[in-house]
Amino acid sequence: MPEPVILVDNLVKRYERTVAVAGIGFVVERGVTAALLGGNGAGKTTTLSILLGLLLPTSGTVQVFGEDVVQHRYRVLPRMNFSSPYVDLPHRLTVRQNLSIYARLYGLPRRAERIAQLAHDLQFETLLDRPAGKLSSGQKTRVALAKALLNEPELLLLDEPTASLDPDSGDWVRGYLEGYCAQTGATILLASHNMAEVERLCSQVMMMKEGQIVDRGSPDELINRYGRTNLEEVFLHIARDRRPVLEPVA
Amino acid sequence: MSNREMRRFGEAKFSPARVWAMLLRYLYILRSSWPRTIELLYWPTLQMMIWGFMSQFLRHNSTYIAQAFGVLLAAVMLWDLLFRSQLGLSISFLEEMWSRNLGQLFVTPLRPYEWVLSLLAMSVIRVTIGIVPAMLLAIPLYHYSIFDMGWALVAFIAVLMGMGWALGLAICGGILRHGMGAEGLAWTVIFALAPLSCVYYPVTILPSWLQPVAWALPSTHVFEGMRAVLFHHTFQLDNFLAAVALDLVFLVAGAAIFVIAFRNARRRGALLQMGE
Numbered sequence: 001m002p003e004p005v006i007l008v009d010n011l012v013k014r015y016e017r018t019v020a021v022a023g024i025g026f027v028v029e030r031g032v033t034a035a036l037l038g039g040n041g042a043g044k045t046t047t048l049s050i051l052l053g054l055l056l057p058t059s060g061t062v063q064v065f066g067e068d069v070v071q072h073r074y075r076v077l078p079r080m081n082f083s084s085p086y087v088d089l090p091h092r093l094t095v096r097q098n099l100s101i102y103a104r105l106y107g108l109p110r111r112a113e114r115i116a117q118l119a120h121d122l123q124f125e126t127l128l129d130r131p132a133g134k135l136s137s138g139q140k141t142r143v144a145l146a147k148a149l150l151n152e153p154e155l156l157l158l159d160e161p162t163a164s165l166d167p168d169s170g171d172w173v174r175g176y177l178e179g180y181c182a183q184t185g186a187t188i189l190l191a192s193h194n195m196a197e198v199e200r201l202c203s204q205v206m207m208m209k210e211g212q213i214v215d216r217g218s219p220d221e222l223i224n225r226y227g228r229t230n231l232e233e234v235f236l237h238i239a240r241d242r243r244p245v246l247e248p249v250a
Numbered sequence: 251m252s253n254r255e256m257r258r259f260g261e262a263k264f265s266p267a268r269v270w271a272m273l274l275r276y277l278y279i280l281r282s283s284w285p286r287t288i289e290l291l292y293w294p295t296l297q298m299m300i301w302g303f304m305s306q307f308l309r310h311n312s313t314y315i316a317q318a319f320g321v322l323l324a325a326v327m328l329w330d331l332l333f334r335s336q337l338g339l340s341i342s343f344l345e346e347m348w349s350r351n352l353g354q355l356f357v358t359p360l361r362p363y364e365w366v367l368s369l370l371a372m373s374v375i376r377v378t379i380g381i382v383p384a385m386l387l388a389i390p391l392y393h394y395s396i397f398d399m400g401w402a403l404v405a406f407i408a409v410l411m412g413m414g415w416a417l418g419l420a421i422c423g424g425i426l427r428h429g430m431g432a433e434g435l436a437w438t439v440i441f442a443l444a445p446l447s448c449v450y451y452p453v454t455i456l457p458s459w460l461q462p463v464a465w466a467l468p469s470t471h472v473f474e475g476m477r478a479v480l481f482h483h484t485f486q487l488d489n490f491l492a493a494v495a496l497d498l499v500f501l502v503a504g505a506a507i508f509v510i511a512f513r514n515a516r517r518r519g520a521l522l523q524m525g526e
Contacts, residue, residue: 015518046519052357055519074359078260082357087522090349092282093275101278104271105358107259131282147354151256 002029004063005155005187006051011060013046013211020046022211023060028204030154033181033188035198037231038208039239044191045084046211048157051189052082064155076155078106083148084159085141091133095124095143098132099150106151118146122176138169145173149180156180158190162197174200195232205231207238214238260359268360272368276342277375290376294330294384301326302392318480320394322450325473327388327396328406329449331381332469333440335414336421338376339369340436343422347430353522362512366505369422370415377411399476402485406472409490412497413468414440416504423504423511426520448473468496 006028013021021043028034036044049055050062053073062069064076089098096115103111119125122142127135135143141162148156161177162170174197180186192198198205199219207215207222215222215238219231226234259265280287305322308315315321346352355365389395396403421439425432446460447469453461464470471493478486515521 045522049519049522054353054356054516054521056517074261074361075257077357077359078257080357082354084353086350087353088350089354090275090279090345090351092349093278097275097278101271101275102354102358104274105268105355105360107256107265107267107359152253 002031004028005030005032005065006034006189007061007063007066008047008051009061011047011050011062012058013043013050013055014058019211021050021057024206024208024211024213025060026206026213026216028187028189030187031181031185032204033177033190033202034204034206035202036189036191036206036208037193037195037198037235039193039235041210042208043211044208045159047208048082048159048189048191051157052080053077078151079153080155080157081148081151081153082157082159083144083161085137085144085161085163086159089132089140089143089147092131094129094131095119095135096128098143099147102147103150108150114150115146118149122146137164138166141165141169141173145176152184154184154186156186156188158188158192160192160194161190162192162194170194170197177201193235195230195235199231207235209238262359264361265359265364268364269367269371272360272365273371276345276368276372279345280375287379290334290380291383294327294334294380295387297326297330298323298384298388299391302388302394305394306392318477319392320396320398321477321480323388323392323394324396324399324476324480325449327381327385328410328472328476329444329447330384331377331407332410332414332447334377334380335373335411336418336440337414337436338373338380339415339418340421340425341376342369342372343418343425344433344436347425347433356521362509366419366508369418373415373418374411399479402475402479405485405490406476409468409472409493409497413500416497416500417443419501419504419508423507423509426508426511426515429520443467443469446470452477465492466496468493468500471496 004027009025011021011024024047036047038044046055050057051064051069053069056070065079067075069076099115100111103114108114119128122145124139124142124146127139127143132140132143162173165173177188178201181188190201203218205217205219205222206213217225222234223230226237228234228237301322305315305319309319346355385396417440421435424435446464447467448456448464453464453470453474456464471489475486475489478484
């Protein structure tokens with residue numbers, strides 16, 4: 001039986017007057033690339049933040065690698081990593097300095113080798129000594145991805161990994177992620193509202209709306225279920241035509 | 251190091267290597283901007299020069315200064331040390347805010363207390379860069395060496411650094427709680443304590459009802475102790491012990507404010523969103 005890497009059960013995050021996540025539940029098994037799909041304010045980033053231990057849930061269970069993230073986040077943090085275009089790397093440090101600091105924080109051996117290898121793989125060798133603040137959006141995304149891969153994570157959480165990239169760069173990043181998963185067997189959970197990206201990368205999709213998972217399945221299952229031709233149409237259908245909310249996975 | 255060793259490194263409750271990583275980050279930032287490094291030296295040196303000339307003028311016009319020439323110079327340098335130790339911690343903290351980096355840092359195995367230790371270490375480095383040259387420059391300019399106070403100076407510096415850190419931690423907690431709108435606290439809070447710290451005058455000058463408030467500050471004990479050393483050549487142990495005890499109270503309070511604010515930031519999701 002495949003091992004669950006992420007297990008979320010009846011997760012609730014409530015702010016003073018807002019319910020950001022309203023009792024969701026899902027399981028992501030080892031080696032799977034899954035997506036939280038939904039519009040702005042659907043609760044995707046909140047869910048990722050809770051999985052990373054950056055945000056405390058109001059109630060519910062969140063386990064990563066079988067460990068309770070709220071209680072034992074430091075047992076799982078060395079095995080996972082995160083990338084988001086909305087969280088910067090310090091601008092005045094060079095790319096090499098930035099990556100070197102994070103490599104030290106993870107206790108990486110042979111830091112220079114690892115950084116050189118990632119720079120080669122992600123094609124930013126010429127940028128290593130440039131300040132992070134002087135990079136273009138596409139270059140920043142590659143460097144952020146390198147930071148997220150420094151510790152060769154078994155679980156990668158990505159928040160809109162190709163946001164603000166041109167189609168060519170976006171396609172390149174998606175190709176790289178596919179290669180990384182094939183090579184390492186890593187699990188990916190990404191939050192996105194890029195339907196084409198999700199269709200290409202993910203075998204499991206959770207459609208979120210107003211803090212709830214309103215439907216789930218593989219991209220093909222969802223497309224067939226709604227009688228549509230692609231995930232974008234499914235997304236629009238759900239966004240405009242409210243469906244009954246599914247029960248959380250026990 | 252294998253993956254298992256990396257995991258063990260991540261699970262270790264304390265790692266000097268992670269503290270060093272953060273300190274290195276702040277050193278890289280400091281090195282990346284010469285104007286900022288020069289600014290560290292600029293204000294303490296300027297203050298020292300103004301008060302040095304003032305002291306030279308007053309030596310011939312004031313019996314108070316004539317008795318102990320260095321009293322104003324020592325006061326301004328020690329006050330600056332207190333201010334810079336608080337600012338040194340707060341500025342390094344603000345660097346993370348300005349670069350929206352907290353979310354990246356706290357998905358690594360870095361513990362909040364390891365981060366705080368690196369902030370304290372950076373405060374020591376910033377104070378050393380800023381204050382020591384001013385102290386040394388006073389020797390050829392005014393023939394006054396603050397180092398003549400000997401071990402008493404070490405004791406005063408330790409107490410003032412402790413107080414600066416306590417205030418710095420409380421201020422960082424305030425910024426974590428209220429966001430960048432509270433950034434100005436880093437530059438202003440300490441000046442509210444200056445009149446009560448009795449930097450340039452004895453506590454007895456204050457109205458009697460205000461004196462107990464002044465005595466509740468470690469800095470007041472330091473500046474009273476400093477005047478005792480300069481005027482009477484005696485180190486007042488009771489003042490020093492009171493200052494240390496108050497320092498401990500301040501440090502516990504500052505750390506508590508920081509810890510509560512950090513937990514609160516995790517509850518509100520501010521670690522990921524916080525920044526300019």
